[in-house]
Amino acid sequence: xxxxxxxxxxxxxxxxxxxxxxxxxxxxxxxxxxxxxxxxxxxxxxxxxxxxxxxxxxxxxxxxxxxxxxxxxxxxxxxxxxx
Numbered sequence: 505x506x507x508x509x510x511x512x513x514x515x516x517x518x519x520x521x522x523x524x525x526x527x528x529x530x531x532x533x534x535x536x537x538x539x540x541x542x543x544x545x546x547x548x549x550x551x552x553x554x555x556x557x558x559x560x561x562x563x564x565x566x567x568x569x570x571x572x573x574x575x576x577x578x579x580x581x582x583x584x585x586x587x
Contacts, residue, residue: 561567 558567562569
């Protein structure tokens, strides 16, 4: 197997020998990855924004705080992991 060389001449020869179908597949895959990554980023930004709004409402007294999660605050021996 020939080693891939990163000289401009060899890169141009490699890209110019590919068929259009393969180039289109690469472009579609990169667009799909970009859309997926930006949607995950937007979802995370929305979650952070909503949690900040809920925390501000709780600090203002319009919403109760969630002090604890019951299954997290249980003692370790009551979690059913008796060996």
